[in-house]
Amino acid sequence: MEFGSKYVYMKTADEDEEIEIDDGAMQKLSLDLKSKNEDEQVCLLDILDTAGQAEFSALREQYMRESQAFVIVYAINNKNSFQEALDIHTLALRMQQVSSVPAILCGNKSDLDSERQVPTDEAEKEATARGMAFLETSAKTGANIQEAFETLIKRTPRYGSEYKIAVLGSGGVGKSSVIIRFTQDMFVSDYDPTIEDSFRKTINVKGIPKDMLSPKPKEPPAMKKRKSAGFFKNPFGSLKGRGAVSHGAAAAPPPPPPPSRPSAPSRRGPKKIQKTKKTDGNIILVSLGTLENDPQIMTGDAVKCSNCPAILSHVSEVGSGESTKRPWKCEFCDHQNEVDMTDEEIPKESQVDFLVDAAPEASSDSEFTMATDKPQSQAEVVLYCIDVSSSMGAQTALPQLQAEWYALRQSNITSVSRLDCIKQAVQRQLDFHEIETPEKKAGLVPFGSIIKFLFERTSQVDFRSVANNVDELLKLGQEYARTETLKPLSENAETLKGQVKNLGLAGCTALGPALTLAVGFLSKLPGSEIVLCTDGLPNEGVGSLPRDPGFYDKIGEIAKNQQTTISVIGIQTGQEYEIETVSKAAAITGGNINLLNPHELSAKMREITQDVVVATNVEVTALLHPYLCFVSVKADVNNKSVAKCTLGNVHKNTELTFRFQRKAEFKDVEVPSLPFQIQVHYTTKDGRRLLRVLTEKRETTVDRDQMETNLNIPVVGATAMKESAALAQRGDLVGAKMYLKQNQMMSRNCVLKASFNEEASSAYLNYEQQAVEMYDEMDDEDLPEMNRQANMAKYQKEKGLVKMTAAGAGKKGIIKARSKPMSSLHQAKYYSYE
Numbered sequence: 023m024e025f026g027s028k029y030v031y032m033k034t035a036d037e038d039e040e041i042e043i044d045d046g047a048m049q050k051l052s053l054d055l056k057s058k059n060e061d062e063q064v065c066l067l068d069i070l071d072t073a074g075q076a077e078f079s080a081l082r083e084q085y086m087r088e089s090q091a092f093v094i095v096y097a098i099n100n101k102n103s104f105q106e107a108l109d110i111h112t113l114a115l116r117m118q119q120v121s122s123v124p125a126i127l128c129g130n131k132s133d134l135d136s137e138r139q140v141p142t143d144e145a146e147k148e149a150t151a152r153g154m155a156f157l158e159t160s161a162k163t164g165a166n167i168q169e170a171f172e173t174l175i176k177r178t179p180r181y182g183s184e185y186k187i188a189v190l191g192s193g194g195v196g197k198s199s200v201i202i203r204f205t206q207d208m209f210v211s212d213y214d215p216t217i218e219d220s221f222r223k224t225i226n227v228k229g230i231p232k233d234m235l236s237p238k239p240k241e242p243p244a245m246k247k248r249k250s251a252g253f254f255k256n257p258f259g260s261l262k263g264r265g266a267v268s269h270g271a272a273a274a275p276p277p278p279p280p281p282s283r284p285s286a287p288s289r290r291g292p293k294k295i296q297k298t299k300k301t302d303g304n305i306i307l308v309s310l311g312t313l314e315n316d317p318q319i320m321t322g323d324a325v326k327c328s329n330c331p332a333i334l335s336h337v338s339e340v341g342s343g344e345s346t347k348r349p350w351k352c353e354f355c356d357h358q359n360e361v362d363m364t365d366e367e368i369p370k371e372s373q374v375d376f377l378v379d380a381a382p383e384a385s386s387d388s389e390f391t392m393a394t395d396k397p398q399s400q401a402e403v404v405l406y407c408i409d410v411s412s413s414m415g416a417q418t419a420l421p422q423l424q425a426e427w428y429a430l431r432q433s434n435i436t437s438v439s440r441l442d443c444i445k446q447a448v449q450r451q452l453d454f455h456e457i458e459t460p461e462k463k464a465g466l467v468p469f470g471s472i473i474k475f476l477f478e479r480t481s482q483v484d485f486r487s488v489a490n491n492v493d494e495l496l497k498l499g500q501e502y503a504r505t506e507t508l509k510p511l512s513e514n515a516e517t518l519k520g521q522v523k524n525l526g527l528a529g530c531t532a533l534g535p536a537l538t539l540a541v542g543f544l545s546k547l548p549g550s551e552i553v554l555c556t557d558g559l560p561n562e563g564v565g566s567l568p569r570d571p572g573f574y575d576k577i578g579e580i581a582k583n584q585q586t587t588i589s590v591i592g593i594q595t596g597q598e599y600e601i602e603t604v605s606k607a608a609a610i611t612g613g614n615i616n617l618l619n620p621h622e623l624s625a626k627m628r629e630i631t632q633d634v635v636v637a638t639n640v641e642v643t644a645l646l647h648p649y650l651c652f653v654s655v656k657a658d659v660n661n662k663s664v665a666k667c668t669l670g671n672v673h674k675n676t677e678l679t680f681r682f683q684r685k686a687e688f689k690d691v692e693v694p695s696l697p698f699q700i701q702v703h704y705t706t707k708d709g710r711r712l713l714r715v716l717t718e719k720r721e722t723t724v725d726r727d728q729m730e731t732n733l734n735i736p737v738v739g740a741t742a743m744k745e746s747a748a749l750a751q752r753g754d755l756v757g758a759k760m761y762l763k764q765n766q767m768m769s770r771n772c773v774l775k776a777s778f779n780e781e782a783s784s785a786y787l788n789y790e791q792q793a794v795e796m797y798d799e800m801d802d803e804d805l806p807e808m809n810r811q812a813n814m815a816k817y818q819k820e821k822g823l824v825k826m827t828a829a830g831a832g833k834k835g836i837i838k839a840r841s842k843p844m845s846s847l848h849q850a851k852y853y854s855y856e
C-alpha cells in the first residue's frame with residue numbers, strides 16, 4: 023500500500039480552495055535542473071532498451087528515427103555481434119538522414135577476455151572511422167559503464183536537461199545488463215530477451231564541451247516525436263498511422279513520418295477558464311502483483327471487529343488480560359471487542375496473510391474430467407482464437423528499415439500477410455511454452471466461416487444452427503470440453519505447430535461464435551486465458567458488427583465470472599471502431615488489448631505471456647476511518663468509508679487506486695493519525711484461498727503546504743493519469759484535461775517547495791513528460807473525439823507507470839529482474855530463429 027502524500031490531508035470537499043485553470047495546451051513547466059557545481063550539468067536520461075532479436079526488430083525503425091543518441095553494444099566474445107553493431111550504426115545514420123550521429127560503441131563483456139573474438143584495436147579503429155566514441159565495458163563488473171553514458175552525453179547537443187537515448191545491438195550482448203548496471207548498479211545473470219523497456223536516471227556530468235551546451239537553436243527531430251519512457255508501447259498509437267498496409271499489393275514504401283505538430287493550438291477558440299477545487303495527495307495505491315509472492319501465513323484465523331469490517335492488525339492495541347478475554351478497541355470504529363488470542367497471534371507486520379481455504383483435493387469425479395491423468399490446475403490452459411477469414415490475407419509492407427535489414431541479410435522479403443504474422447507469432451509462443459511451461463495445455467481455435475478446435479485432434483464445430491444464440495454456443499463449448507482432449511505441450515507441441523502452419527484462409531468472420539465457444543470450453547478451468555488474434559471485422563453470428571455491439575460486454579462479463587482472461591491482439595486496419603468494440607470483452611476481464619502493426623505481433627504475444635495471472639477470484643475491500651470517505655469509487659451505499667471491488671483475475675501489473683477525503687460531518691474533529699486497511703481475498707495458483715490484510719497508520723495535517731511538500735509524485739502522477747484517462751473515456755475530455763493540469767501544478771509545487779530535491783524533481787519531470795504527451799493526445803484536433811477517448815485506454819491500463827515514474831532510476835529493471843532463468847535449450851532455440 024502506497025500513499026499519495028506522507029500526510030492525510032484533513033480538508034473536506036467544501037473547505038479547500040478553488041483554482042482557475044485554462045484549457046489551453048499543457049505546457050511543460052520549465053523546471054531548470056541546476057547542479058550546485060558550475061561546470062556540471064544535470065542530465066535526465068530517458069533510456070530505451072530495445073529488442074536484440076530480429077523477431078522484434080520492426081520497432082527499430084522508430085527508435086532509430088527518434089532518438090538523440092545511441093549506445094551500440096556488441097559482445098567482445100561474439101564476432102557476429104560486432105558486425106551487426108556496425109550495420110546498426112549504418113542504419114541509424116540512414117534513418118536519421120545524417121552523416122554522423124551521437125553514438126558510442128561498447129564492446130561489452132570485457133570480463134570474458136579469455137573468450138575474446140573482437141580485438142580491442144580493431145573495434146576502436148572502426149568506431150573512430152565512423153565518428154563514434156568507443157569503450158569496452160562489463161555489465162558484470164561495472165567497468166566503464168558510467169563512463170560510457172557520460173562520454174555519450176558529452177557528444178550529444180543539449181536541448182534542455184533531457185536526453186533520449188536508445189541502446190541497440192544484437193540479442194544477448196548485454197544491452198539490458200548494461201542499463202541495469204548503470205541505473206541500479208546491479209547485475210542480472212539470467213537471460214530473458216527484451217521486447218522493449220524504458221529506464222530513467224538523472225546524473226551530473228562534468229565538462230560537457232561548450233559547443234554541445236549551446237547547440238544551434240534548431241530542435242532535433244528526435245525530441246518531439248519519441249514517446250517518453252513507459253509510453254513507447256503504444257497499442258493505440260498506431261491510429262495515427264505506423265507502417266503501411268496494402269491489400270494484396272506489392273510492397274509500398276512506408277509513409278513519411280508525420281510532421282510534428284506545432285505546440286500552440288491553432289484552431290481552438292479563446293482559452294476557456296474553468297474553476298475547480300484543488301486536488302490533493304489523499305490517494306492509496308495497491309499493487310496487486312505482489313500477490314504472487316510467497317504469502318507469510320499467520321497461524322489461526324483473522325480476528326474481525328464485531329462492529330465493522332476491520333481486522334485486527336499490527337496497529338491494533340490489544341490490552342493484556344486473561345488470554346481468552348483481551349480487550350481490543352477497534353481503531354476504525356472504537357468498538358470495544360474482547361478477543362481470544364495469544365501475543366504470537368497478533369500480527370507484527372503491515373502485511374499478513376490468512377488461510378481461508380486449503381487447496382481443494384484433485385478429484386476424479388469432477389464434472390469435467392480432462393483426458394490427462396493430472397488434475398487440471400490453475401492457469402494451465404491458453405486458447406489461441408485465430409481469425410483466418412479472408413481479410414487476414416491482406417499484405418502488409420515491411421517497414422523500410424526492416425526491409426533494408428533483410429536485404430542486408432540477403433533475403434528479399436518485402437511484405438507479409440496478417441495471417442503469416444499470426445502464424446509465426448503463435449508458433450513462437452508454443453515454442454516458448456513448450457520449454458518454459460511444458461505442462462501447460464494449449465489449443466487453437468481458428469475461425470472464419472467455419473470454426474475448428476485444433477487440440478490433440480481436429481474437430482470442426484457444427485455451430486451454424488446456434489450461431490446467433492450465446493447460451494447455446496456456451497453450452498456447445500462446454501460439451502466439447504467433455505469430449506475434447508487438451509494434452510500438455512510436452513506431448514503435443516509439434517502437432518499443434520504443424521496445425522498452425524497449415525492454417526488457410528476461410529471466408530467470413532464468425533468471431534463472436536468462436537469466442538463464445540472458447541469461453542464455454544473454459545468454463546470449468548478458472549485462471550485460463552484466451553488470446554484473440556483478429557483484424558476485427560466480425561460479420562457472422564453473435565457479435566456481428568455493427569448489428570450486435572452489446573455482445574462484447576456480455577461475453578466479457580461471462581468470462582470474468584468464470585475467471586477466464588481474454589486478451590485481444592488486433593491488427594491495425596483503419597477500422598478501429600470494430601476492434602475497439604471487440605476489445606470491450608478483454609477490458610472487462612482485465613486482459614490486454616493491443617492494436618498493432620502485424621510486425622509487432624510476436625512481441626505482443628510474448629508480452630501477454632509475460633504478464634501472467636498471479637491470482638484469481640480476487641476481491642478487494644478497502645477500509646477508511648469513519649472520519650473519511652471515498653471519492654469517486656463505488657463505496658458501500660450505507661457506509662462511504664468501505665469500498666469493495668471484485669477483480670477476477672489479477673496480473674503482475676494490476677494496480678488499484680483509491681481517493682479519499684474528510685467527511686463534512688467530522689469537520690472539526692482533531693485527530694493526530696488515522697488507520698487504513700486493505701483486505702484482499704484471493705485464490706493462489708496452487709488453489710489456496712487466502713486473505714491478505716494490509717494495514718497502515720498515517721499522520722494527519724490540515725496544512726496544505728505540509729501535505730504538498732510530502733507528496734509521493736509517482737503515486738500522484740500514476741493516479742492522475744489513470745483517472746484522467748477514465749474521465750476522457752467517459753467522454754469528458756475537458757474535465758480530464760483540467761484534472762491532469764491540476765495534478766501537474768500540485769506536483770510542481772511539491773518540487774518547488776522541496777527546494778529542488780533531486781529525487782522529487784526527477785520524478786516530477788518524468789511525470790510531466792508523460793502527462794504532456796497524454797494531454798496532447800486528448801487535445802489532438804486532427805483525431806475524431808471518439809478516437810481520442812479510445813486512445814486513453816492505454817493510459818488507464820498502462821503498466822508499470824509507478825515504477826517508471828519512481829524517482830531516479832526507473833525501477834522497472836528490478837521488476838524485470840528475472841525470477842526464472844531461461845533454459846539453455848530455450849536460448850539455443852531462440853538464437854536459431856531466422
Ligand SMILES: Nc1nc2c(ncn2[C@@H]2O[C@H](COP(=O)(O)OP(=O)(O)OP(=O)(O)O)[C@@H](O)[C@H]2O)c(=O)[nH]1
Pocket residue numbers: 072073074075130131132133134159160161162163191192193194195196197198199200210211212213214215216217
Ligand atoms: N560475463 C558477462 N555476462 C554478461 C555481461 N552483460 C550481460 N551478460 C549476460 O549476457 C546475457 C544477455 O544479457 P542481456 O542484458 O539480457 O542481453 P540483451 O542484449 O539485453 O539481450 P536481448 O534482450 O535479447 O536484446 C545474460 O545472461 C547476462 O547475464 C557482461 O558484461 N559480462
